[in-house]
Amino acid sequence: MSDRPSFRDEIVNLLHSAHGNPLTHCLQCGTCAGTCPVAPFMDQTPRRIIAMINRGLKDQVLACNTYWYCASCYQCTVRCPSDIDIAQVMYALKRYSLWKGQHKEGLIGPAFAETFVKTILRLGRSYEPVLATSYLFSFGIQAFLDEAQTATSLMLKGRIPVLPPRIKRLENLRRVVNRIIPMGGET
Numbered sequence: 001m002s003d004r005p006s007f008r009d010e011i012v013n014l015l016h017s018a019h020g021n022p023l024t025h026c027l028q029c030g031t032c033a034g035t036c037p038v039a040p041f042m043d044q045t046p047r048r049i050i051a052m053i054n055r056g057l058k059d060q061v062l063a064c065n066t067y068w069y070c071a072s073c074y075q076c077t078v079r080c081p082s083d084i085d086i087a088q089v090m091y092a093l094k095r096y097s098l099w100k101g102q103h104k105e106g107l108i109g110p111a112f113a114e115t116f117v118k119t120i121l122r123l124g125r126s127y128e129p130v131l132a133t134s135y136l137f138s139f140g141i142q143a144f145l146d147e148a149q150t151a152t153s154l155m156l157k158g159r160i161p162v163l164p165p166r167i168k169r170l171e172n173l174r175r176v177v178n179r180i181i182p183m184g185g186e187t
């Protein structure tokens with residue numbers, strides 16, 4: 001018998017600090033799917049994602065946009081009759097997807113999340129002009145020009161710093177982040 005954890009075990013391990021019951025407690029009642037405001041845009045509903053994890057369908061789960069479309073509204077979590085923290089499952093799948101470098105093509109979420117973490121590691125703070133590069137070119141030239149105009153106005157009003165801010169004692173933060181996020185460390 002293999003010592004390697006199954007896909008479900010890996011997701012459960014990523015959920016170890018979350019509240020809620022194990023995924024095996026899912027009744028497949030569909031409350032999460034029925035209550036999710038973005039379910040119509042998902043490749044698979046939250047209910048089906050739980051079932052797919054329980055069946056070990058790793059590649060099929062990672063090929064879905066479901067967890068990247070999750071708006072973290074927690075409606076599913078508070079309504080689940082089995083007390084499963086489904087919103088945290090979605091977060092766990094995002095972390096797992098970045099960790100494995102495996103996700104559906106053409107999504108903004110993975111590049112945005114990766115750019116965000118790298119910016120935090122580099123500066124200690126978020127910096128909007130760098131974050132914007134992860135999605136700015138995805139919506140066409142008009143959207144790019146609109147965003148650039150908004151950013152320029154915000155910079156002129158001092159709402160976005162022209163130069164990236166940098167926190168003190170950045171090394172301490174990097175050490176903490178590198179211990180909890182398996183993204184290959186600072187870039």
Ligand code: SF4
Nearest residue numbers: 026027029030032080
């Ligand atoms: S609401 Fe809870 S029990 Fe019902 S399908 Fe969703 S995860 Fe399973």
Ligand code: SF4
Nearest residue numbers: 036070071073074076
């Ligand atoms: S937390 Fe995510 S999966 Fe749950 S209802 Fe909200 S958008 Fe849907």
